[in-house]
Amino acid sequence: MKKTILASALGLAALGAHAQSSVTLYGIVDAGIGYQSSSTSLGSNAGGRSVVKMAQGIWAGSRFGFKGSEDLGGGTRAIFQLEEGYNSATGAESTSGLMFNRAAFVGLANQQYGSLTMGRQYAPYYTLLAPYSPTTWLTGAYGAHPGDLDSMDTIYRINNSILYTSPNFAGFTFSGMYALGGVAGSTGAGQSWSVAANYIHGPIGLAVGFERLNNATSGGGAWGANSTANSNGEPGVSGITNGFQTAQAQQRFAVTGGYTFNSQWDISASYSNVQYVAGAGSKFFSTQIWNTGGIVLHYKPLTALDLAAGYSYTRATSANGITSAASYQQFTVSQYYSLSKRTGLYLVEAYQRAGGQTLGTNGAGNIINATADIGDGQNSAPSSSRSQVAGAVGIVHRF
Numbered sequence: 373m374k375k376t377i378l379a380s381a382l383g384l385a386a387l388g389a390h391a392q393s394s395v396t397l398y399g400i401v402d403a404g405i406g407y408q409s410s411s412t413s414l415g416s417n418a419g420g421r422s423v424v425k426m427a428q429g430i431w432a433g434s435r436f437g438f439k440g441s442e443d444l445g446g447g448t449r450a451i452f453q454l455e456e457g458y459n460s461a462t463g464a465e466s467t468s469g470l471m472f473n474r475a476a477f478v479g480l481a482n483q484q485y486g487s488l489t490m491g492r493q494y495a496p497y498y499t500l501l502a503p504y505s506p507t508t509w510l511t512g513a514y515g516a517h518p519g520d521l522d523s524m525d526t527i528y529r530i531n532n533s534i535l536y537t538s539p540n541f542a543g544f545t546f547s548g549m550y551a552l553g554g555v556a557g558s559t560g561a562g563q564s565w566s567v568a569a570n571y572i573h574g575p576i577g578l579a580v581g582f583e584r585l586n587n588a589t590s591g592g593g594a595w596g597a598n599s600t601a602n603s604n605g606e607p608g609v610s611g612i613t614n615g616f617q618t619a620q621a622q623q624r625f626a627v628t629g630g631y632t633f634n635s636q637w638d639i640s641a642s643y644s645n646v647q648y649v650a651g652a653g654s655k656f657f658s659t660q661i662w663n664t665g666g667i668v669l670h671y672k673p674l675t676a677l678d679l680a681a682g683y684s685y686t687r688a689t690s691a692n693g694i695t696s697a698a699s700y701q702q703f704t705v706s707q708y709y710s711l712s713k714r715t716g717l718y719l720v721e722a723y724q725r726a727g728g729q730t731l732g733t734n735g736a737g738n739i740i741n742a743t744a745d746i747g748d749g750q751n752s753a754p755s756s757s758r759s760q761v762a763g764a765v766g767i768v769h770r771f
Contacts, residue, residue: 392443399436403428403460404718404766410744410755420756426461427764430513430749431708431718433526434460435474441481451487452478474529486538493533496547496568497581497624498523503570504577504628504640509670509680510704513749514722514762517664517684518700519610520748522626522644523583527608527748530564530585531600543573551600553588562588562598575632585622592620592651611745611754612686612700613648615731615738616660620651641667655735661689676710688730698728698742714770721763722746724755 406427410420428434437455444450455475457466467473477491502508505524506515512525520527533551546569553562568581585607588596595606595617606617623646630640648660666684673679686700704722711717724744732738744760745751754760 393440395438395440397436397438398771400432400434400768400770401460402430402432402434402766402768404430404764406430406749406764407762408750408753409761410757410759420753423753427513427749427766428460429457429466430720430764430766431511431716431768432770433466433474433512434458435466437472437475444480446482447484448480448482450478451481451489474526477533477535479535483539486536489535491533492529492531493535493549494526495528495530495533495549495564495566495581495583496535496537497566497583497626498526498528499537500545500547500568500570501579501581501626501628501642503572504579504630505642506640506666506668506682506684506704508640509668509678509708510682510706510722510747511718511720511749512747513764514720514747515668515682515704515706516747517642517644517666518686518702518724518747519612519745519751519754520608521610521612521662521686522624522646522664523608524626524628524642524644525748528583528585528601530566531602533564533600544571545569553586553598553600555588555596555598558590560586561590562586562596562600562602564600575638576630578627578629580627582625583623587620587651589653590651591653592649593618593653610748610751611743612662612698612730614733615735615740616648616654616656618654618656618735619648620654621649623647623649636672638670639667640670641665656692656731657736658691660691663687678708678710679706681705688728692731692736694729694731694739696728698726698730700727700742700744701725702746704747716768717766718768719763719765722761724760726755726758 404427409422439453442450477489479489481487516525535549537547549566551564555561566583570579585601588598601607626644628642632638646662664686668682670680688698690697702724707719724746726742726744730742732740745754
């Protein structure tokens with residue numbers, strides 16, 4: 373159970389006589405054993421070997437955090453959240469040098485007018501699409517679309533962001549975000565923005581979202597430190613996007629939706645269009661586009677057991693000298709058994725097959741065979757071949 377602690381007990385502030393204030397400590401610990409075939413370092417196309425290793429954060433990223441609110445009267449609350457991701461196998465920060473890498477924001481919320489927050493946050497593109505994304509039942513590590521190309525998992529948290537989210541209007545919610553790059557003399561450099569909306573009514577749900585992430589480095593190249601989507605490097609580098617990491621901007625449009633048949637069966641589907649925009653400083657010369665479609669079927673035969681299976685297909689455009697465009701087919705299945713409301717055991721298995729060609733690390737002129745990169749759990753060590761098999765068994769506990 374989450375532990376609610378009076379803010380005064382933490383020494384954060386004295387409570388006013390008229391206001392109620394609270395702080396909640398919460399977290400997740402996730403650890404297990406994982407298998408990955410044909411592993412190699414990112415950017416290498418040499419032969420690799422399979423590996424069995426400690427796996428962590430597979431079902432849910434290990435984290436701890438604080439969130440709280442203060443009643444300001446008139447239905448308005450001050451709110452904040454600080455959340456740190458960590459490696460449960462080593463205790464290290466999940467992102468080096470970022471203490472609260474998952475969230476760090478403060479703002480105001482009102483049931484009638486919505487919420488306005490500022491800090492490091494998820495984009496609306498992620499939060500409003502999430503209910504029907506493939507990661508809900510397949511995990512991000514093995515079920516996110518190849519390399520988490522379309523950012524339907526949790527790779528992107530946006531620095532310097534201002535975020536507004538509306539209240540729920542008869543099932544309809546919308547949200548918008550703008551993040552300031554802070555580059556002197558160039559307002560647009562490094563900025564990010566996102567808009568999204570979803571509608572949930574009974575068994576049916578639908579969401580649509582867009583995001584644009586600009587490189588703070590003029591004309592593209594290595595992502596500058598003032599890029600609001602920058603967390604120690606270019607966002608979202610994987611075996612899928614490795615040759616295009618010097619983009620001037622990244623742009624995503626996606627639609628997700630789902631239908632619940634009954635208490636045992638539900639289905640969700642998603643489509644995304646991802647563009648890596650070339651600039652004068654990029655190592656590729658024309659915008660690269662990927663289109664992805666996916667479907668997930670979830671079955672709950674017992675109160676304590678959840679089973680799911682999913683398939684996705686990604687196709688790149690023929691650009692930058694490539695005549696045989698890259699494609700990726702991914703199959704993922706998962707099994708989750710609840711020991712209690714807070715603790716569960718899981719198994720996740722996945723297979724991906726790549727085809728066609730893409731660009732290597734050196735960009736244009738370095739055309740290589742596309743290689744597999746399942747979900748986003750293998751981004752630092754994609755396959756050395758067109759095929760990849762991965763799986764994990766583990767335990768997750770929430771507090």
